[in-house]
Each structure stands twice: as C-alpha cells, then as structure tokens.
Amino acid sequence: MTETTRTASLPEHLRLETSPRARPGAVVQGPNYRFTVLTSQLLRLEYSPDGEFEDRPSQVALHRDLEVPEFRVFDKPEALEVITEHVHLVYDKREFTPHGLSVKVLGNVSNYHSVWHYGEVGEKNLGGTARTLDGVDGPCELEPGLLSRYGFSVLDDSETLVFDDEGWLDARPGGRTDLYFFGYGRDYRKCLRDFYRISGPTPLVPRFTLGNWWSRYHRYDEDEYRGVIERFAAERIPLSVAVLDMDWHLTDIDPAHGSGWTGYTWNRELFPDPEGFARWLHDCGLGLTLNVHPADGIAAHEEVYAKTAEVLGLDPAAGDAISFDPTDPEFLRAYLEEVHHPLEDAGVDFWWLDWQSGPYSRIEGLDPLWVLNHIHFLDSARKGRLPLTFSRYAGPGSHRYPIGFSGDTIVTWESLAFQPYFTATASNIGYGWWSHDIGGHMWGYKDDDLATRWVQLGVFSPINRLHSSSLPFTGKEPWRFRADAEEVMGEFLRLRHRLVPYLHTMNHRAASGGRPLVEPMYYEYPEVAEAYEVPNQYLFGSELMVAPIVSPRTRALNRASVDAWLPPGQWIDFFTGTRYEGGRHARLFRTLDSIPVLAKAGAIVPLDHGEALRNGVAAPQRLELRVFAGASGAFTLIEDDGGAAAGEREHQVRTRIEFEWGVGELRVHPCDGAADGVPAVRSYDVAIVGVEEPSGVRVRSGDREDPGSVSYDAAARTLHVRVDDVDANRGLTLAVDGTLTLAPNRTVDAVERLLEDVHEKFTVKGDIFARVAAGESPAAVVAALAGMGLDPDLFGALVELVLADAR
Numbered sequence: 001m002t003e004t005t006r007t008a009s010l011p012e013h014l015r016l017e018t019s020p021r022a023r024p025g026a027v028v029q030g031p032n033y034r035f036t037v038l039t040s041q042l043l044r045l046e047y048s049p050d051g052e053f054e055d056r057p058s059q060v061a062l063h064r065d066l067e068v069p070e071f072r073v074f075d076k077p078e079a080l081e082v083i084t085e086h087v088h089l090v091y092d093k094r095e096f097t098p099h100g101l102s103v104k105v106l107g108n109v110s111n112y113h114s115v116w117h118y119g120e121v122g123e124k125n126l127g128g129t130a131r132t133l134d135g136v137d138g139p140c141e142l143e144p145g146l147l148s149r150y151g152f153s154v155l156d157d158s159e160t161l162v163f164d165d166e167g168w169l170d171a172r173p174g175g176r177t178d179l180y181f182f183g184y185g186r187d188y189r190k191c192l193r194d195f196y197r198i199s200g201p202t203p204l205v206p207r208f209t210l211g212n213w214w215s216r217y218h219r220y221d222e223d224e225y226r227g228v229i230e231r232f233a234a235e236r237i238p239l240s241v242a243v244l245d246m247d248w249h250l251t252d253i254d255p256a257h258g259s260g261w262t263g264y265t266w267n268r269e270l271f272p273d274p275e276g277f278a279r280w281l282h283d284c285g286l287g288l289t290l291n292v293h294p295a296d297g298i299a300a301h302e303e304v305y306a307k308t309a310e311v312l313g314l315d316p317a318a319g320d321a322i323s324f325d326p327t328d329p330e331f332l333r334a335y336l337e338e339v340h341h342p343l344e345d346a347g348v349d350f351w352w353l354d355w356q357s358g359p360y361s362r363i364e365g366l367d368p369l370w371v372l373n374h375i376h377f378l379d380s381a382r383k384g385r386l387p388l389t390f391s392r393y394a395g396p397g398s399h400r401y402p403i404g405f406s407g408d409t410i411v412t413w414e415s416l417a418f419q420p421y422f423t424a425t426a427s428n429i430g431y432g433w434w435s436h437d438i439g440g441h442m443w444g445y446k447d448d449d450l451a452t453r454w455v456q457l458g459v460f461s462p463i464n465r466l467h468s469s470s471l472p473f474t475g476k477e478p479w480r481f482r483a484d485a486e487e488v489m490g491e492f493l494r495l496r497h498r499l500v501p502y503l504h505t506m507n508h509r510a511a512s513g514g515r516p517l518v519e520p521m522y523y524e525y526p527e528v529a530e531a532y533e534v535p536n537q538y539l540f541g542s543e544l545m546v547a548p549i550v551s552p553r554t555r556a557l558n559r560a561s562v563d564a565w566l567p568p569g570q571w572i573d574f575f576t577g578t579r580y581e582g583g584r585h586a587r588l589f590r591t592l593d594s595i596p597v598l599a600k601a602g603a604i605v606p607l608d609h610g611e612a613l614r615n616g617v618a619a620p621q622r623l624e625l626r627v628f629a630g631a632s633g634a635f636t637l638i639e640d641d642g643g644a645a646a647g648e649r650e651h652q653v654r655t656r657i658e659f660e661w662g663v664g665e666l667r668v669h670p671c672d673g674a675a676d677g678v679p680a681v682r683s684y685d686v687a688i689v690g691v692e693e694p695s696g697v698r699v700r701s702g703d704r705e706d707p708g709s710v711s712y713d714a715a716a717r718t719l720h721v722r723v724d725d726v727d728a729n730r731g732l733t734l735a736v737d738g739t740l741t742l743a744p745n746r747t748v749d750a751v752e753r754l755l756e757d758v759h760e761k762f763t764v765k766g767d768i769f770a771r772v773a774a775g776e777s778p779a780a781v782v783a784a785l786a787g788m789g790l791d792p793d794l795f796g797a798l799v800e801l802v803l804a805d806a807r
Contacts, residue, residue, distance in 0.1 A: 010329050014378045015167030016200070019065035020057035026068045028075075028082055029053075030093060040069040040084040041184045042194050043103065047096045047177040054172060056162040059370065060155070060397040061180070061198050087183040096177055105151040105183040113150040116181065124149040126520070128429035129422070131369075132392050132407035133436075134356070137443075138414035145428030146195055149532070151185040155396060161365055168329050169366060186526035188428075193514040195430055200400045202432055203377075204511040204647045206386045207640075208287045209403060210503045211240025211617045212493050213465035216475060217441070219247040221270040222277050228477065229284060229615075237478065237490050238497040238613050242286045243352065243465070246293065253301055257321060262296035264339050265303045278347020285616030287349040289390060294372065295357040297324040298339060308338040326371035327362045336379050351376055352405065353391035370394035373401040384644045393431060402433035403463055409437040411444025411474070416454050417550040420536040423461060424520045432516030435463035439476040442469040448485040449592060451476065453549050453560070455489045456595045459496045460546045462517050488593045494610060498624075500617045501606040501637060506541040508638040511647055517541055521565065530565045530585065537564055543603040543635065544574065547588060547596040554793045558757040559589040561796065562596060570601040570805075572628045577689050577716050578745055579630070579805045589797040591757075599689075601630030604657050606637050609685050622683040625657060625666070629690035629742055632661045641675035653678045655728070664694065664736035671728040680728050688719040688740070696737035699723055702730030717743035748773050750801045758794060768798065778806040 022044070028035045034053045036044035044064070046053050057063075074081040082089040086107060092100035101118040116122060121144070128145030146153050158178045161169040172178075180198070184191035196202065214228065225244070232239055248271065249263030266274040281288050298308055299321045306316040311334045314322065325331045340351065353376060359367040373391050377400070381387035390403050398404070406422070409415050423434050438458035439451050455476075458464040468474040478489035506517045519539040525531035537547040545567075553560035566582040573580070574597040580586065588596045599605065604627050608620040619639050627633070637655040640646035656669040666686055674680075699708040699721065709722040719736075726732050751772045755765045771784050781802050785795060 009333075010167050011333065012167075013382060014375055016057070016062060016163070016378070018057040018062040018163065020062065021055045022064040022066070023068050026066070028073055028080070030080070032095075033091065033093065035080075035082055035089065035091075036064065037069055037071050037082065037084060038064060038066050038180075038198065039194050040071070041086045041182065041187075041190070042198070043082070043087065043089060043181040043183070045089075045096075045101070045177070045179040045181055049175050050173070052173070054162060054176065054178060056164065056170075058157055058162050058178075059160040059169070059395075060157050062200050063198050066197060086185070087181070103152070103181050103183060105185055107151075107185050114152065114185075116152050116154065116183075120154075122148055122150065122153055125153060126428050126522070127425045128396075129393055129426035129431050129434075131394070133409055133415075133422070134407035135410070136407075136415070136418075137410040137412055139418050142422075142425060143429070145425065146182050146191055146430070147184075147188045147428045149186070152181065152183045155180040155182065159365055160395075161363075166329075169363070169371075171363060171365060186522075188523050188526055189515065192427070192430055192516075196399075196514045199397050199430070201512070201514065202399045202430065202510045202516070203402060204386060205402050205433060205507055206287075206388055207500065207504050207507070207617050207642055208240045209388065209463060210500050210507065211238060211464075211497050211615075213241040213243055213435075213463065213467075214239050215243035215245065215437075215465050215467040216470070217245040217468070218470045218475075219270070220244070222272070225277075226280070229281070229286070231477070231479070233284075233615065235479065235490060236613065237493045238615050239286055240497070240615065240617050241465070242281050242288050243291070243467075244288070245291045246354070248290055250301065253299065257299045257301060258296040261293040262299070262324075263302070264292070264298065264343065265301070275346045282347065285614060285618075288347055289350050289352050290343070290348050291352040291354050293354050293356065294324050294335075295355070295368075296321065298322040298335075302339075304339050304342065308334050311338055324368075325362065326368040327366055332371070332375055336375065340376075340379075350380055350388040350390060353389060354405070355392060367394055370398075373398065377401040381644055386642070386644050386646060390435065393426075396429055399430040399432065404431060404434045406434055406436045408441040409467075410442065411440030411450070413447070413450055413551060415440060415444070416450060416457065417536070419457060419461075420538060420546075420548050420550065424518050424538040425535075427516040427519055427523075430516075432510055432518065433462045435465045436461065437467040438465055439468060441467055442471070442474070446473060447552075448481045449552055449560075451481060452485045452488050452592055453595070455492050457548045457550070459492045459499070460540050460544075460548070460595075460597060464493075464496050484592060491593070494613055497613055497617060498608045498610045499605075501608060501620065501623065501639070502541060502543070504617075504640075505606070505636070505638045508640075508647070508652070509542070515542075521545075521567075525567055528567070531567075534563070534565045536562070540597070543599055543605050543633075545571070545598045545600070547598075549590055549595045553592065556759040556791065557589065557754075557793055557797055559591055559754075559797060561587050561589045561793070564588050564596060566598070570630045571598040572601065572603075572630070572690050573597070574599055574605075574626075576750075577718065578750070578801075579690055579742070581803075581805050581807055586800060586803075587796045589754075589793075589800055599626075599628040601628055602633030602659060602661060603628045604633050604635035604659055606635065606657070609683075619678045620682070621679050622685065624685040624687060625668070627659050627666060627686065627688045629688055629740060630661065632659055634658045639675065639678045641677055646675075649673070651675050653728070661740065664738070664740040666734045668726070668732040670731040678728075681725055682728070683722065683724045684726055684732055686719075686721045686723075686734055688721075690717055690743055691719055692717075692741040692743045694719065694736040694738060694740060697721055698735050698737070700733045700735075701726050708734075715746075717746070745801075745805050747801055747804070751798065754797055754801065760791070760794065764788070764790075772798075772802065778802050 098117040105114040127142040251260040309316040466476040522531040547564040568583040609622040693712040
C-alpha cells in the first residue's frame with residue numbers, strides 16, 4: 001500500500017480547553033520533588049529523578065490553575081512539612097517511600113486511620129466503577145473511587161498520557177511519580193466538586209436522552225422497526241431515543257475483508273431509504289443512534305472507502321482495508337469527516353461506540369476506547385449541538401464523555417441486584433450517567449416480575465434504555481409479558497417521561513454543581529453508620545430517595561421486600577402517600593405495581609402532567625407540582641433551549657417554587673430568563689400530598705385573583721388545585737384558609753388490602769384485622785401480633801404498616 005507523509009494535527013474543535021499550569025504560589029519544590037497545594041484538601045505529589053516536572057494537561061487533570069489556599073511550609077535539612085487547614089504533609093526529601101512521605105488528614109476524622117503513607121492503597125475506600133458489565137452475573141470488582149471512610153484517597157496519574165500543544169496525546173518520560181492526594185475527610189461532595197475542578201465538569205446531556213430508549217440486538221428491517229415504534233405509540237408509551245444495533249449496516253461480507261462486526265454502509269435490503277427512515281423517526285419525536293464496532297477499520301466494500309483512502313493518501317485500487325489507528329490524528333480526522341459526518345448529515349444524532357477489542361494500541365498507555373470517547377464526544381458538538389456519545393467507561397476523567405454503556409447484562413435477579421449499587425457507587429469517581437441494559441441483554445431466564453422490577457429501576461436510573469438480545473422471547477416490549485406486568489411497565493415508562501422536568505433540572509445540577517443524579521446515601525449522611533449499610537439505596541436528585549426491589553416476591557404475600565434505612569425526619573411514599581417516621585431501619589413490602597420511592601417532607605417534584613404524553617421530551621404546557629406535606633421546601637425548575645448553549649445562564653429559564661408549610665402557601669415565582677421551546681404560558685396542577693382537606697383555597701396570579709379548580713382526594717389524602725393560563729412572568733400564589741394539617745395514614749385500610757392478598761387461614765386474618773382495627777397504640781398492636789406466631793414475612797409487612805408513622 002502506498003502512503004504519503006502525514007502530519008499530526010487535529011481540528012480546533014477536537015481540543016479541550018485546559019489550564020494546566022499551577023500558580024507559582026501553590027508550589028513547594030526541591031531538586032527531585034514538587035508539591036502543589038491545589039486546595040487545602042487536594043495536593044499534587046510529584047517525584048522526578050531527572051528534576052523535570054510535567055506541566056501539560058493529562059487525560060485526567062486538565063486544570064491546575066486554581067486560587068492558592070493558605071498553607072505553611074517548614075523546610076528543614078532533614079524534612080519538609082506542608083500544612084494547610086485540612087492536611088499535614090511530612091517528607092524526608094528523599095525518594096518517595098512509605099517511611100519518608102506521609103499525609104495526615106486533620107479534623108473530625110483525624111485518628112490513626114487517617115494517615116496515608118506513600119504506596120498504601122488505603123482501606124475503607126468506598127469504590128468507584130468498572131469498565132464494563134460484559135459477562136458479569138451478579139457483583140464484580142470495582143476500581144477504587146475518590147472517597148473513603150478513613151478520609152483520604154490517592155489518584156495515581158503517573159501513567160496517563162498528556163496533551164501536547166497541538167491538542168494530541170504524548171507519552172510522559174518514564175520513572176516519574178505523579179499523584180493527587182484527596183484529604184476531604186467525609187465531606188464527600190466537596191471532594192467530588194474539587195475533582196471536577198481539576199478534571200473538568202460533567203457536561204449537560206441533551207434533554208431527549210432522559211426519556212425512554214428503545215434498543216434491541218435484532219435484525220430489524222424498516223417496516224418491523226416502524227411497527228414497534230407505532231405499537232409503543234398505540235399503547236401510549238412514549239419514547240425519546242431509537243437505537244439500531246449493528247445490523248443496520250452490511251454484516252454478510254467476505255471474511256477476507258473483515259468480520260462483519262465493523263460497518264458503515266447501510267444495509268439497503270433492510271433499510272432502502274435510510275435518510276427517509278431517520279426523518280420519520282425525527283418526525284415521531286425520536287433521536288437516532290447507531291451501533292458501531294470500529295476495530296476492523298474501513299474495508300473496501302464500504303461506500304466511503306475510496307474517498308477515505310484518497311484523503312489519507314492511500315491507493316483505493318489496492319483494496320486493502322484501512323486499519324483503525326487511534327494513535328494517528330490524520331486517520332481520526334478522516335474517520336470522523338469522511339465516515340461519520342455523512343451519516344450524521346443523513347440523520348444520525350449520536351453514536352453507540354461498542355468497543356470490545358481491549359485497551360491496547362501502538363502507543364503504550366493509549367486506550368482506543370478512551371480515544372473514541374474523546375474525539376466522538378468533542379466532534380458531536382459541531383453545529384451548535386450539545387455533545388453526546390454512548391460508550392463504555394475508560395478510566396478516571398470519563399465523566400467528561402457521557403453517556404456510559406455498561407455492557408451486555410445477564411438476565412438474572414443477581415444482575416439486577418447489583419445494578420443499584422453499581423450505579424450509585426460510580427458517582428464516587430464522578431461518573432454519573434450510566435446506561436444499563438434494562439431488562440438484561442442475554443442468557444438468563446424469562447421472569448415477568450424480574451423484567452418489571454428492572455423497568456422500575458430503569459425509570460429511577462440516570463438513563464432508561466430497554467434492551468435485549470436477538471434470541472426469540474427476549475424482547476422487552478411490555479406487551480410480551482403477562483397482563484399485570486404489562487400494565488405496570490406501561491405506567492412506569494409513562495412516569496419516566498413525566499419525570500423529565502425534574503430529571504433535566506438535576507441534569508443542570510450535575511453540570512454546574514457537581515452533584516450526580518444518583519448519589520449513595522452517605523453523601524447526605526456521612527457520619528451516620530446506617531448510611532453505609534444500605535448499598536442499594538440511593539438519593540435520586542434533591543427530592544427523592546429510592547430503595548429498589550431486586551428480589552422475587554413472596555407468593556404467600558404477593559409482595560416483595562427490601563431492607564431500607566429511613567434517615568431522621570418524615571418520609572412520604574411517592575406512590576402511596578404513606579408517611580414514615582425516620583431515624584430507623586425498616587423492611588418495606590411492595591406489590592408489583594410499586595417500589596419504595598420516598599420524598600422527604602417539604603419536597604417539591606415537578607412533573608409533566610401527562611395528559612398529552614407523546615414521544616420526545618418537550619417542556620410541558622401543563623406542569624404538575626407534587627408537594628409533600630409536613631415541612632417547608634423549595635425547588636428551582638431549570639429549563640433551556642436545548643442547544644449547545646443550554647448550560648449558559650442566559651439560555652435558561654429558572655422558575656423558583658417555594659412551599660411554606662406553617663402558613664399553607666405555595667408560590668411559583670415569576671420566571672427568570674427566556675429560552676426557545678419553554679412555554680411562556682402554562683397550566684399548573686398542584687398536588688399537596690398527605691394533608692387533611694382545608695376549608696378553602698385562594699389563588700392569585702400576579703395581581704389578579706384566580707378561582708382555580710380545587711378538589712380533594714380523600715383516599716390519597718391529597719389536595720389538588722389546577723390553575724390554567726399562568727403567565728410565566730407573573731407567577732402563581734396558592735394559599736389555604738387557616739393552616740394545612742397532616743392527614744394520618746390509612747393504616748386500617750392498608751392492612752385490609754394486605755390481608756386480601758395473604759395466603760393464610762381466614763380465622764388468622766380475621767384476628768389480625770380485629771387487632772389492628774381496635775384502635776390500640778402501634779406498640780400494643782405490634783406486641784399482640786408478635787405473640788400470634790405469624791409467618792415472618794407477614795409479620796414484617798404488618799409491622800411496616802402499623803409502625804409507619806409511629807414516633
């Protein structure tokens with residue numbers, strides 16, 4: 001093959017913005033060592049035998065030009081000490097060793113465990129994430145994260161590549177040590193924020209990614225795919241992303257020219273008019289992503305082969321495949337411009353980069369997966385779009401390239417049981433946008449309850465992507481399951497789209513505030529031991545807490561259960577309205593149509609009302625504000641124009657919502673800002689959950705009274721107020737006459753519903769009901785039930801209901 005000389009260059013838009021050189025005042029340096037005080041809790045520790053140090057940005061650390069914190073230096077011939085408000089470094093000025101370099105974390109975790117010695121991994125690390133769940137059935141080992149109960153962690157950046165002046169990657173000189181010491185005690189959120197400061201923030205993901213995705217590894221043709229999308233619409237189940245797995249392209253090729261896994265040419269026997277098909281999906285409100293396996297390069301049968309070869313100075317007539325070379329910027333430029341851009345111009349919105357070919361390339365340490373994530377993400381920001389890619393995790397710093405694809409999930413309860421923990425713990429390395437194969441990809445078994453519980457988890461996950469293999473009977477269409485499972489799946493998938501106003505606000509919070517959508521419980525309660533004992537329970541944004549059901553139901557109860565921890569305060573079930581008194585462990589039982597999603601008293605959750613749900617995730621004309629009684633609260637709804645500037649304040653609309661429990665008033669403030677696509681006039685449905693019916697409600701919009709439409713649902717203990725045609729610049733105030741009063745749980749009714757399902761003797765059920773209905777104190781009822789010799793699961797389910805709001 002003939003080849004011309006290539007120059008290593010990248011287009012400007014494929015270069016990250018960096019500020020890698022620390023301020024001189026932050027640096028303490030000697031002949032072979034350099035310490036940089038990035039913050040009072042974050043130190044860079046370098047050792048260089050040749051006395052030269054690295055100031056270029058690395059794959060992990062892009063920004064070191066931070067304001068210099070206060071610190072003291074004691075420099076003696078035999079030792080150096082650097083002391084900030086939070087950490088104390090001691091160094092013997094020799095080569096880094098466990099005996100000569102240590103850092104102690106000061107403050108409320110200061111004890112013998114909070115001293116790090118060079119080379120120690122550090123115990124009590126709370127974990128990070130893993131590259132993939134391919135082939136994993138149940139738990140897998142996780143890489144370390146940035147958080148530790150002992151208060152410190154170390155990120156080794158010695159082996160990553162660095163960016164040169166042309167924006168491309170270069171190997172470091174060998175033999176140097178480059179570490180980042182995080183000494184944040186248990187201030188986990190601050191640790192994560194400062195990691196984002198040096199590594200770059202989590203980008204805003206496009207709003208359309210927050211709805212339901214349809215995906216299947218299946219040899220669809222256009223008619224069959226259209227049929228599936230149309231069936232979802234007929235079932236009133238909205239979608240926002242259409243995924244085509246690898247069979248969109250030619251796969252039956254001469255083995256001499258490749259495996260068929262890599263491809264860039266539409267299979268026109270299956271999709272005779274790809275551009276028309278993409279337009280149809282867009283007209284239906286869906287984004288389109290295509291699966292690619294780039295490892296085999298660009299073979300001669302591809303439509304783009306000749307042009308790509310010419311651009312690269314190769315001879316197209318030779319017919320040799322163009323090797324995939326992630327180390328060559330000129331190849332990567334052609335790969336994007338000649339191969340991917342034409343497909344994007346024809347309607348592809350983003351790429352599913354299904355790299356499964358290992359971490360090796362011609363440059364030691366250069367992982368092709370990382371390169372793909374990096375260039376595709378930056379390239380996708382062309383033409384004013386929010387950047388987006390869909391690929392596996394490639395190490396610390398991967399949060400800059402959302403969204404993550406966790407791999408081919410095994411269809412088992414064990415796989416489901418691991419995913420809540422896996423998702424939440426990934427936040428410990430800043431990785432907040434995992435997408436799992438909801439329902440499982442392959443192997444395993446058919447279980448309608450398993451599939452339903454997985455959909456429920458997906459709805460309360462960062463991304464909800466239904467997926468399965470091409471085997472018969474594995475599809476995740478709800479109508480493939482028995483009637484009760486189908487109904488529940490449909491309701492939850494509709495709920496996912498209703499949640500988008502809340503999810504997109506949390507999307508902005510992640511991008512600007514360094515707060516992932518899903519957080520482990522110990523982020524909010526770092527000093528409470530119980531927060532570490534519920535690994536599958538997590539915070540879902542600022543207002544909700546989720547304890548997913550990940551085990552089969554007990555047939556005798558018709559319910560499944562989860563052991564949860566209820567933090568101090570009052571918690572209200574999102575679905576049932578049941579109020580729980582916190583500060584305790586609780587075993588929570590749920591029928592198939594529900595999982596424990598709890599809102600703290602005072603929470604405000606904005607929802608699309610759902611009366612006109614359709615594909616896509618447009619800002620709704622009718623907004624429901626679900627307010628949970630018992631305390632005051634506030635929420636700022638963030639909406640935007642959907643473009644690349646959506647993360648900038650001037651392209652956002654912020655609506656402040658405040659609830660004052662003591663006076664019974666809810667106020668929707670006039671909006672701040674303006675953006676295309678956000679309604680200037682909308683209707684509000686306010687639902688205040690967990691209250692007695694008030695004597696009256698007054699509504700005002702701006703300076704005018706509005707009668708609104710007021711109703712009270714006694715069974716749900718919820719006050720509903722609807723107000724139409726509210727000008728966003730005028731706002732809305734709702735006030736009750738008198739004060740709001742908490743409504744008691746309907747314990748007797750809940751126990752009666754439970755007993756209707758229980759497989760138990762009628763006499764026993766009658767005795768149970770009589771004791772609960774007698775009006776005795778919760779403690780007395782539980783004591784009586786404890787003496788009846790009940791099945792442990794039945795006793796547990798009764799205790800949950802009887803003690804729910806007992807103080």
